[in-house]
Structures are given as structure tokens and as C-alpha cells.
Amino acid sequence: MIAFIVRRLVSTVVVMAIVAIIVFLLLRLAPGDPVAIVVGDNASPDQITAVRQRLGLDDPLIVQFFRWAGRVLVGDLGISIFSNEPVSKLIAQRLEPTLSLAVTTIILAVVLAVTAGVLAAWKVGTWLDRTVMALSVASFSVPVFVVGYILIYVFAIQLRWLPVQGYQPIADGVVEWFRHLVLPSIALGLAYVALIARITRTAMLDVLAEDYIRTAHAKGVATGPVLMKHALKNAGVPIVTVIGIGVALLIGGVVITETVFNIPGIGRLVVDAIQYRDYPIIQGVMLLFSGVYVIVNLIVDLTYTLLDPRIRT
Amino acid sequence: MATDRRKFLKGTAATAAFTAAPGVITARAQATKKDTVKAVLHGDLKVFDPIWTTANMTGNHGLLIYDTLFGKDEKGVPHPQMVEKYGISDDKKTYTFQLRDGLKFHDGQDVTSADCVASIRRWAARDAAAQHMFRRVSDTRIKDDKTFEIVLSEPYGLVIDALGKMETNLPVMMRKKDAETDPNQQVTNKIGSGPFKFNETDTRAGQRYVYDRNPDYKARSEAASGFSGGKVAHLERVIIENLADQQTALAALKAGEIDFYETPPLDLLDQLEGDKNIKLEVLNKGGNVGMCRLNWLHPPFDNVHARQAMLHLIKQEDILQAAFGNPTYFKGCGSLFGCSGNMQSDVNTEWFKGGQNIEKAKELFKKAGYDGRPVTVLQATNIGFMNNAALLIAQWLQQAGIKVKLEASDWGGVVTRRAVKKPPNEGGWNIFITWGSGEGFNNPVSFLAHTANGGKGWFGWPKDDLHEKLKDEWAAAPTLEERQAIARKMQDNAWNFVPMAVLGQWAPPVSYRSNIQGFLPIPAHVAFWNVKKA
Numbered sequence: 001m002i003a004f005i006v007r008r009l010v011s012t013v014v015v016m017a018i019v020a021i022i023v024f025l026l027l028r029l030a031p032g033d034p035v036a037i038v039v040g041d042n043a044s045p046d047q048i049t050a051v052r053q054r055l056g057l058d059d060p061l062i063v064q065f066f067r068w069a070g071r072v073l074v075g076d077l078g079i080s081i082f083s084n085e086p087v088s089k090l091i092a093q094r095l096e097p098t099l100s101l102a103v104t105t106i107i108l109a110v111v112l113a114v115t116a117g118v119l120a121a122w123k124v125g126t127w128l129d130r131t132v133m134a135l136s137v138a139s140f141s142v143p144v145f146v147v148g149y150i151l152i153y154v155f156a157i158q159l160r161w162l163p164v165q166g167y168q169p170i171a172d173g174v175v176e177w178f179r180h181l182v183l184p185s186i187a188l189g190l191a192y193v194a195l196i197a198r199i200t201r202t203a204m205l206d207v208l209a210e211d212y213i214r215t216a217h218a219k220g221v222a223t224g225p226v227l228m229k230h231a232l233k234n235a236g237v238p239i240v241t242v243i244g245i246g247v248a249l250l251i252g253g254v255v256i257t258e259t260v261f262n263i264p265g266i267g268r269l270v271v272d273a274i275q276y277r278d279y280p281i282i283q284g285v286m287l288l289f290s291g292v293y294v295i296v297n298l299i300v301d302l303t304y305t306l307l308d309p310r311i312r313t
Numbered sequence: 314m315a316t317d318r319r320k321f322l323k324g325t326a327a328t329a330a331f332t333a334a335p336g337v338i339t340a341r342a343q344a345t346k347k348d349t350v351k352a353v354l355h356g357d358l359k360v361f362d363p364i365w366t367t368a369n370m371t372g373n374h375g376l377l378i379y380d381t382l383f384g385k386d387e388k389g390v391p392h393p394q395m396v397e398k399y400g401i402s403d404d405k406k407t408y409t410f411q412l413r414d415g416l417k418f419h420d421g422q423d424v425t426s427a428d429c430v431a432s433i434r435r436w437a438a439r440d441a442a443a444q445h446m447f448r449r450v451s452d453t454r455i456k457d458d459k460t461f462e463i464v465l466s467e468p469y470g471l472v473i474d475a476l477g478k479m480e481t482n483l484p485v486m487m488r489k490k491d492a493e494t495d496p497n498q499q500v501t502n503k504i505g506s507g508p509f510k511f512n513e514t515d516t517r518a519g520q521r522y523v524y525d526r527n528p529d530y531k532a533r534s535e536a537a538s539g540f541s542g543g544k545v546a547h548l549e550r551v552i553i554e555n556l557a558d559q560q561t562a563l564a565a566l567k568a569g570e571i572d573f574y575e576t577p578p579l580d581l582l583d584q585l586e587g588d589k590n591i592k593l594e595v596l597n598k599g600g601n602v603g604m605c606r607l608n609w610l611h612p613p614f615d616n617v618h619a620r621q622a623m624l625h626l627i628k629q630e631d632i633l634q635a636a637f638g639n640p641t642y643f644k645g646c647g648s649l650f651g652c653s654g655n656m657q658s659d660v661n662t663e664w665f666k667g668g669q670n671i672e673k674a675k676e677l678f679k680k681a682g683y684d685g686r687p688v689t690v691l692q693a694t695n696i697g698f699m700n701n702a703a704l705l706i707a708q709w710l711q712q713a714g715i716k717v718k719l720e721a722s723d724w725g726g727v728v729t730r731r732a733v734k735k736p737p738n739e740g741g742w743n744i745f746i747t748w749g750s751g752e753g754f755n756n757p758v759s760f761l762a763h764t765a766n767g768g769k770g771w772f773g774w775p776k777d778d779l780h781e782k783l784k785d786e787w788a789a790a791p792t793l794e795e796r797q798a799i800a801r802k803m804q805d806n807a808w809n810f811v812p813m814a815v816l817g818q819w820a821p822p823v824s825y826r827s828n829i830q831g832f833l834p835i836p837a838h839v840a841f842w843n844v845k846k847a
Contacts, residue, residue, distance in 0.1 A: 030726075031722045031725075031726035031729060031730065032722070032723070032725040032726045032728070032729050033728075033729040036728045036729045036732055037725060037728055037729075038360075040365075040366050040367045040368065047496075047497050048732075050497040051497060054497070054498070082359040082360065083359065083518050083519075084499075084501055085518060090518065090519070093517060093518070094519075149560055152560075152561065152564050153564070156564060156568055157564055157567055157568060160568065163568070163570060164561060164564045164565045164568045164570055165556065165561050165564070165565050165570065166554075166565075166570065259557055259558050260558050260560075260561055261561065262554070262556045262557070262558065262561055262565070264517060264519060264520035264521075264555075268519065268520075268557070269519060271557070272357055272519055272555075272557075275695075275723065275724075275725060276359060276725065277725050
């Protein structure tokens with residue numbers, strides 16, 4: 001088990017190194033030059049050269065890469081070209097809103113989706129099953145930003161129950177923090193609810209057809225324990241897999257949701273940075289996202305071993 | 314009493330629901346405080362040095378925390394602002410300025426002549442209008458703590474006008490130690506002497522920028538007008554929110570979560586027009602003037618006939634309609650100087666009055682010896698006006714028999730590529746679309762797009778010696794009437810050699826909550842002094 005974890009952690013480092021190289025090269029090969037944006041319209045060629053030199057962007061790509069990579073290895077993600085702030089500080093400032101949004105979304109999605117999926121499988125072929133599946137298709141088909149605008153219109157503009165936009169740090173009060181996360185979490189979570197609910201239903205249907213489930217019923221075990229204890233645990237591997245995929249997809253969804261709901265998280269940070277070609281921020285955030293992605297996959301793999309002891313061997 | 318797990322869970326859930334329900338049900342969008350205005354402007358604040366950059370967001374920041382020696386009123390007439398009085402020598406070569414009493418920076422230090430001279434020198438290193446003036450400046454000298462002089466080598470009619478300019482780069486007065494920062498580097502301190510102080514503690518970069526009233530600011534006694542008069546801060550706090558999504562910004566304004574939204578999209582204005590809690594007002598009367606920059610370095614636009622063809626090819630109304638929809642806020646314009654300022658005229662605008670004429674354009678392209686090579690049009694897809702204009706121009710070019718290659722990218726990509734002087738097939742370009750402020754267009758000297766000095770000039774690099782000579786004459790002219798006469802000559806000449814094509818003018822409204830009053834009509838910026846909230 002420990003050897004497995006160590007192997008996966010080593011592969012994590014390799015994956016992140018590859019991501020670092022790809023992100024670095026993609027940024028440099030894409031059109032756009034931060035110096036042209038920094039210096040403004042009336043800069044002379046000498047001024048442009050001076051700024052380029054100061055930022056080290058006139059060095060060969062290989063030199064720029066190893067300079068950046070060397071700093072990253074000692075935990076320094078560099079300095080933002082535009083704000084002159086350390087990238088690690090900018091990311092740290094944005095971490096709480098993004099984590100809050102991601103965690104509330106995942107909790108919401110998992111609780112709703114697993115419940116709906118189990119119920120749909122239990123009542124397969126009934127109106128309940130069909131309703132869950134129809135809502136799943138609808139939720140999965142509508143883009144996050146459309147759901148976001150509809151939620152804002154109904155719950156913030158018309159009913160005035162919840163705020164349109166913004167974020168309140170948890171330190172300023174849990175209630176306000178939560179109120180600002182309700183709509184974004186629903187908007188972001190609906191697609192994952194649909195995805196997880198469908199997989200849960202399918203996995204549960206397979207398991208519910210097994211002999212041991214019939215045996216459990218024959219022995220007089222109540223429906224609840226049969227569903228939750230006997231069936232759900234054995235249907236867990238595909239469900240955990242899709243939750244893992246969902247977390248990874250969440251990274252993309254967070255970028256859109258943070259923009260629509262004006263949440264000052266890492267998604268907004270990277271969108272702004274891309275517009276201004278702020279290389280150090282984009283590289284830092286991409287590295288962070290890839291690290292999260294790889295670690296989530298590692299956790300998913302480890303969870304398999306808890307759910308299915310056969311995988312441990 | 315025994316409690317099993319099920320009872321415990323039920324009890325917990327019920328308690329949580331009971332506690333949270335009133336909060337959720339009675340929750341209302343939080344209105345902003347009475348002495349605070351929350352504003353969403355047109356972008357994010359990336360640079361804090363208004364002398365260093367042309368970004369209007371930085372100009373807004375500059376107007377909040379800095380002050381200027383002179384300020385123009387809403388008619389464009391400059392008046393003393395930080396200056397108490399000034400004099401001009403008989404030979405019109407020496408300008409002497411005396412500062413007002415009681416001017417203090419936010420760190421408590423007095424504003425002195427040394428600060429002002431250093432700031433003017435910094436501005437001269439960055440700004441086109443200042444550089445034009447400084448070609449005639451032989452000295453900037455300090456007489457005493459409150460008095461300094463600008464000494465010219467020859468008379469120049471625009472000294473006061475330039476010191477009071479309303480377009481970026483703004484001639485704000487910084488502390489000497491800040492102003493002496495290398496002009497190639499930004500000043501990152503936010504210490505000015507203006508009506509508001511920057512609040513570092515509550516500011517979150519990329520999210521919100523907070524400004525508090527400066528209690529030590531000594532406002533002038535005159536009524537506020539444009540950048541001039543008393544800059545009285547009635548608000549205790551101004552918060553500039555970085556809210557990127559237009560639809561969300563509109564919803565936030567309607568819900569009262571923000572008080573001011575500078576750039577409501579014109580196609581969504583109907584959402585605001587019927588709301589009694591929202592006002593729409595055009596503050597920037599000059600608005601913006603669109604331009605189609607033509608690259609003089611490569612065929613076909615190295616030939617004057619091809620450039621003239623573009624004047625006949627473009628139908629401004631179609632571009633404006635596609636971009637802005639509502640004709641209340643746009644108009645066609647044939648003047649080189651835009652159609653809102655005092656330099657506009659209709660001299661030599663038959664091409665405009667005659668409307669679009671594709672056949673004429675075709676004939677002129679033929680006369681230019683068009684050889685069938687594709688014309689590369691840079692298309693900034695993330696900015697509606699630029700995207701629409703590029704597509705329409707490409708279509709019209711094709712109708713005139715010109716091959717077109719649209720190069721799509723975001724604006725950041727265009728900004729980089731427009732600086733490339735190589736031929737289009739080696740990474741260069743033939744056409745890109747942009748705009749300038751109406752105020753900027755009205756000034757032949759300070760507006761970079763009016764340069765016609767070849768490779769040293771602005772993107773497109775037009776060259777015409779007469780145009781440059783007339784610009785110098787315009788700057789030296791002592792009266793408005795003389796400047797207007799020279800402007801007419803410039804326009805007559807310009808629409809013959811065609812430095813660029815213009816794409817019309819638009820002046821969109823700002824939107825704000827109806828309990829706010831006192832926003833001043835100024836070009837390209839938003840002033841928060843004089844603003845009151847009921």
C-alpha cells in the first residue's frame with residue numbers, strides 16, 4: 001500500500017513537470033506579448049526593449065524556462081508582471097473563495113446525486129426514476145452560465161432572497177458566506193448532480209440484480225440497509241470514479257462560475273491573467289490546477305482500495 | 314432519556330433548519346452604505362501610475378488620489394487647480410506658477426515646487442502632448458517651495474492646455490521621490506494629494522479597490538466643472554469593484570448591490586430603461602471615435618489610391634448599428650477630429666457625404682495597382698465593436714474584389730501584432746480596428762493616432778510632412794479661432810493622403826442608482842468628487 005502511494009506521488013511529480021513544460025511553451029507560442037500590453041500605446045522601441053529586458057523576456061526560451069523552474073522548485077512562483085505582487089500571494093488571496101465554492105459544490109452534488117441515483121434505481125421504471133433521469137439530462141445539457149443567469153434572475157432579482165454576486169470571507173460570518181455561495185454552488189453543481197446521479201443509478205441497477213441482494217431481501221433485511229449497506233457500497237467504485245472526474249471538471253466550471261457570480265477566486269485570477277498575458281500567474285495557477293488534478297486522482301485510486309479489497313492485492 | 318442516532322440526526326436537522334430559515338427567507342440583497350459608493354468601471358485596475366500609462370482605469374485611480382496643476386472645465390477651458398496663480402512673461406517664454414496654500418500629500422508632507430517639477434519631468438518622459446511641449450522647454454526651475462517656472466525656447470500656445478489635459482497620460486502631481494522613479498518603471502506607491510486616499514488594507518487586487526475621503530484635502534471654492542473647480546468629496550468611501558460579467562453587473566445594479574456601472578452594454582439597456590431606481594446618463598459627451606488603421610508600409614495601402622478607396626468602401630452606420638444597436642448613442646462622422654469637439658469641420662468630406670460607394674472603391678483599388686495579394690485584417694474577437702467592424706470591412710473588401718485574410722485573436726494578440734512592421738505574410742498586417750476618445754481626437758498634438766511622421770509614429774506609420782508642419786502651427790497658434798482654421802487645413806490635407814479611415818462616433822450612457830447625484834460630465838473618466846448619495 002505504501003509502495004503504491006509512493007509510486008503515485010513520484011508519478012505526480014513527473015506529471016507536474018510535463019505540465020509545467022507544456023504550459024510554459026504554450027504561453028510563449030500563443031499570440032500576444034505582455035510587454036506590448038504593459039508599456040501602452042505610446043511607448044518608444046527603446047522603452048519596449050527596456051521593459052522586456054527588465055522582465056527577462058528577451059532571454060532565450062530555455063533560459064527563461066530554467067529560471068522559472070528553478071524558482072518553482074524552491075517554492076517561488078515568481079512575480080506578477082502587472083501587479084508586481086508575488087504570484088503565491090495572489091493565489092493565496094484567491095484560495096479561500098475557490099475552495100469554498102468547490103467544497104460546497106461537491107458536497108451538494110454528491111449528496112443530491114447519490115440520493116437521487118439510489119432512489120431512481122430502487123424505483124426503476126417509475127415516475128420517480130423517469131423524473132430523475134429527465135432532470136439529469138436537462139441539468140447536464142444547460143451550460144453553467146445560463147443556469148447562473150436564470151438563478152440570479154429568479155432568486156436575486158425577483159425574489160431578492162440571495163445576493164447577485166460577490167463573496168464574503170467566512171471570517172466575516174458563516175451566514176453571509178453561505179448566502180453568497182448558494183447560487184454559484186447550485187449553478188456549478190447541477191451538471192455534476194446529473195453526471196453522478198446517472199452513474200449511481202446504473203451502478204446500483206447492476207448491483208441490485210445480484211443474487212446476494214435477493215438473499216438479503218429473503219432474509220428480511222429492510223430496504224434501507226439493503227440499498228445503503230449492501231448495494232451502494234458495492235456500487236461505489238464507478239461512483240467514486242465519476243466523482244473524481246467531476247472534481248477535475250470542476251476546475252473548468254469554477255472559472256466560468258467565478259466570472260458569472262463575481263467570485264474573486266483563482267478562476268477569475270487566471271482569466272484576467274490570460275487577457276493580460278501575465279505569464280507568471282498563468283503558469284503558477286496551471287501548475288496548481290494540475291497538482292490538484294493529479295492528487296484528486298490519487299485519492300480516487302486510494303478510495304478504490306477501501307471500497308474493494310481485491311484491488312489492494 | 315435515550316437518544317438513538319436517527320433521533321439525533323432529526324433533531325440536528327430541525328435545529329439547523331429553524332436557525333437558518335429566517336435568515337434565508339428574509340434575506341435581501343445588501344444595499345451599499347449611505348456614505349459609500351460601489352462602482353463597477355470598464356475594467357480592472359492593473360497599473361497605479363497615471364503618468365506612466367494611457368489606461369483610463371489608471372486615470373480614474375489618478376483622479377481619486379492625485380491632483381493636477383490645472384483642470385479643464387466641461388467646455389475644455391483650463392483653470393488653475395493646485396496652482397493659486399500663474400504668470401506669463403512678456404516674451405511668452407517663461408511661465409511662473411505659484412501653488413495654493415495647504416496642499417498636502419496623504420503622508421502629511423507639504424506639496425512643494427520640487428514635487429511638481431519632478432512630476433512634470435516624469436510626465437514629459439511619457440506623454441505625447443508633454444513631449445511636443447518639451448521640445449521647446451529649455452528649463453524647469455524651482456524658485457522657492459511654492460513657486461516654479463517653465464522656461465521655453467520659443468513661444469508655445471498649449472502650455473496651460475497641456476498641464477490641464479483630461480486624457481491619459483494624466484499630468485498628476487506626485488511626491489518628488491515617486492516622480493523620480495525611472496520613467497520606464499511604474500510608480501507603485503499610491504500617495505497623492507487628491508480628494509481621496511487609497512486604502513491598502515481593504516483593497517483586494519483584482520477584486521476591489523477602496524478609497525477613503527481625504528479629510529485634509531483643501532478643495533477650491535469654485536463650483537466643480539470637468540476637472541476644474543472644487544473637488545469636494547461628499548462620500549466617505551468609494552469602492553471600485555472588478556466585475557467582469559456585464560449581465561451580472563446589470564443584475565447587481567438592479568439589486569442595489571452596486572451603485573454605478575460605467576459601461577452597461579447598449580443591447581441590454583432596455584433592462585434598465587424602465588427601472589425607476591436606475592438613471593442613464595451620457596457623461597462622456599465626446600465618447601469614442603472608431604478608426605480603421607491602414608498599414609502604410611506594405612501594399613496595397615502604401616498607395617494613396619488604395620487608402621482613398623477605404624473612405625468610399627466603409628459604411629459607418631452599418632458598423633455602428635452592428636456594434637451598438639441603438640442609434641440614440643451613435644452617429645456617423647466624417648471629421649478627422651471627431652464630431653464632438655471644437656476642431657471638427659466638414660472640409661473635404663465628400664466621400665462621407667456621398668455614402669458607401671463600392672464601385673468607386675473598386676476603381677481606386679485598380680488605380681492603386683492592386684495585385685491580388687490578400688489583405689490581412691486583424692480581428693479582435695473579444696471586443697464587439699472591433700470584431701463586427703473587422704467582419705464588415707472584410708465583406709466590403711471582398712465585394713470590391715479584394716482578397717481578405719481575417720486573422721482572429723483576442724485584443725492582446727492584436728496589440729502585439731500591430732507593432733510588427735514586417736509584411737503581412739511574415740507576421741505583419743494591413744488593417745486593424747481600434748478607437749480613441751472624442752476628446753483625444755479633437756487634439757491634433759496629443760493624440761497619437763494623429764501622428765504622420767512615418768516609422769517613428771503610431772501603428773500604421775503614416776507619413777506626411779505638411780500634416781506634421783500644420784500640427785506644429787496648430788500648437789503655436791495663440792487663439793482658438795486660429796487653431797480651428799489650421800485644423801480645417803489639416804483635415805483638407807488629411808482626407809487626401811488618408812492617414813486612416815474613421816468609423817463613426819458613439820457616446821454610451823453610464824448607469825447608476827437614482828439615489829445618487831452629482832456625477833460630472835467628463836471625457837473618458839469618472840470623477841467621484843461632487844457625488845452625493847441620498
